[in-house]
Amino acid sequence: MTTNAIIFVGTVGEGVFRSDDGGQSFTRRSSGMFVECDVRALASHPAQPQVIYAGTSEGVFRSEDRGNHWTRLDSPMNHLVTWALLVDPHDPATLYAGTRPAHLFRSTDAGRSWTQLGVTLAQQCNNIIYNRITTIIADPHDSQGLWLGVEIDAVRRSRDGGATWTALEQGLSSRDIHALAIVPTANGRRILATTNNDLNVSIDEGATWQPQQVHREFQWPYCRGLTSRVDDPQVLFLGNGDAPPGQAGALYRSTDGGCNWDRAELPCVPNSTIWGFATHPADPAHILAYSVSGEIFQSRDGGTRWTRFPRIFGEIRALLWVPA
Numbered sequence: 001m002t003t004n005a006i007i008f009v010g011t012v013g014e015g016v017f018r019s020d021d022g023g024q025s026f027t028r029r030s031s032g033m034f035v036e037c038d039v040r041a042l043a044s045h046p047a048q049p050q051v052i053y054a055g056t057s058e059g060v061f062r063s064e065d066r067g068n069h070w071t072r073l074d075s076p077m078n079h080l081v082t083w084a085l086l087v088d089p090h091d092p093a094t095l096y097a098g099t100r101p102a103h104l105f106r107s108t109d110a111g112r113s114w115t116q117l118g119v120t121l122a123q124q125c126n127n128i129i130y131n132r133i134t135t136i137i138a139d140p141h142d143s144q145g146l147w148l149g150v151e152i153d154a155v156r157r158s159r160d161g162g163a164t165w166t167a168l169e170q171g172l173s174s175r176d177i178h179a180l181a182i183v184p185t186a187n188g189r190r191i192l193a194t195t196n197n198d199l200n201v202s203i204d205e206g207a208t209w210q211p212q213q214v215h216r217e218f219q220w221p222y223c224r225g226l227t228s229r230v231d232d233p234q235v236l237f238l239g240n241g242d243a244p245p246g247q248a249g250a251l252y253r254s255t256d257g258g259c260n261w262d263r264a265e266l267p268c269v270p271n272s273t274i275w276g277f278a279t280h281p282a283d284p285a286h287i288l289a290y291s292v293s294g295e296i297f298q299s300r301d302g303g304t305r306w307t308r309f310p311r312i313f314g315e316i317r318a319l320l321w322v323p324a
Contacts, residue, residue, distance in 0.1 A: 002300060003283035003323050006066055008052065009296070010039030010318030016054060018067050020324070023298060023309040032070035034058050041085040042320035045092050046281075049322035053095065053111070055082030060097055062111055066322070073111035076103075086136040090143040096162070098133025102150055106162055119165040122153040135179050140233070141189070147206075149177035155193060157206055168206035173198040179226035179276075183233050183257040192258050194223035194238065201258065214240075217261065219250055224292075225276040229302065231284035233257070237264075237303060241273025245292040245315075249274040253303045266306050270295055275316065282323040290316045 007019040008029075015030030016039055028035070033056060041055030054061045054070065059078040061070040072078070077097055084098035095107045097114070102121040105114045122131050131153050139145025148156040154169035155177055169175055174195040183190040191202040193209065198221055200209040215221040218240055225239030234257045241249035249270035252261040272293035279287055285302040294313035299306045 003280075003286065005280070005283070005286060005321040006049075006324050007278075007288065007296075008042055008067060008318075008320040008322075009290075009313060009316055010042050010054060010056075010320075011313050012038045012040075012315040012317055014314065015039060016042075016067060016070075017313070019309075023296060023311075026311050029067040030070065031068065032063075033061050033072065038081065038317065040081065040083045040317040041097075042318040043085040043087045043095075044280075044320060044322050045087060046089050047092065049282075052320070052322070053085050053087065055085045055097060055318075057081045060085070060095075060111065073107075073114075075107075075111070075114040076105060076116060077114070081132070083132045083134060084136045086138060086146075089138050096136050096146070098136050098148065100130050100132030102131040102133050102153065104133060104136075104148065104162070117162045117165075119148070119156055119158075119162070121150055121156070125152045128152065134177060137180050137182070140182055141184070147180050147182075147191075149180050149193065150175075151178065152176040155180065155206055166206075168202075169209075170207065171202075171209035171211070172200050173209075173211035178224045181226050181228050181233075181236060181258075183228065183236070185257065190257055192226060192236070194226045196223075196244070197221045199223050199238065199258070212258075214261075218252065219263075222246070222273060224273050225289070227277040227279055229284050229287075230279050230281045235302065237277055237287060237289065239274030239276065239289065241270070241291075244273060245275075246273040247271070249291050251289055251297070251306075264303060264306060266297055267308050270297070271312075276319060278319040278321050280321055280323065286321070288319055288321055290319045292316060 038057040045051035080099040088094035135149040229235040275292040
């Protein structure tokens with residue numbers, strides 16, 4: 001079923017934009033936040049699509065009217081840069097926010113109050129100066145399970161809702177984690193992690209990792225965005241490129257849980273690395289992908305055919321769509 005979508009774009013230096021016509025045009029929707037802030041994370045309430053959260057360089061914001069108005073959720077993140085947001089799918093009043101420098105915060109009252117969680121993360125590294133949490137995902141098979149990807153400090157896992165954490169890095173090709181995905185198999189699960197130099201897979205819940213050496217079939221080894229179809233976790237989408245941000249990108253799709261990959265036929269060579277994706281359960285075949293340098297690609301058939309939106313932004317760091 002094709003669902004009408006409202007699309008949100010989080011930019012660097014230009015706030016939030018929204019499209020009400022399927023991506024043909026966009027209007028800035030940043031009322032209530034600094035209009036030129038950096039927006040690096042967007043998330044929506046799973047049952048109330050009018051409720052949107054934005055992680056920015058000015059803190060975390062909430063909109064209750066699909067982005068027409070925003071209110072800052074006063075928090076320790078006011079003076080940090082929020083890079084990752086998660087609305088708990090099992091309890092939407094519970095939110096997680098990951099920042100730069102790398103700290104993790106949780107709210108159990110829809111953002112009215114926040115607590116810093118006790119996960120030990122490196123705060124600095126030589127090449128990018130500040131570490132940051134790049135991704136937070138809920139474990140689809142455990143209501144208390146959480147996974148973190150940290151740039152640059154490997155993977156963390158919690159089995160108790162964030163109370164305690166385990167570092168998982170043995171065998172990784174790099175501790176520079178960009179995105180994570182969990183794929184069920186007949187004998188257990190495959191955990192996938194994209195890094196700056198490869199795709200890594202674990203078949204033992206993250207205890208050990210095996211680099212996939214994607215350079216043998218991908219054009220470039222740099223891997224960034226990663227997501228799966230919401231109705232079929234065996235179908236995965238992976239963003240690739242020549243560098244961060246790079247000058248060219250590629251998009252790959254797997255239909256067997258990441259064992260094999262095919263390059264998607266995009267209408268043009270992306271102008272930079274494919275940085276991330278947006279999906280929604282309301283229409284699992286509707287996939288959005290974006291390059292970090294401002295292009296947005298859309299598939300309405302699960303990733304077979306793609307088009308590019310007319311608008312090209314300066315720099316995109318977050319993308320979201322919700323049903324109209």
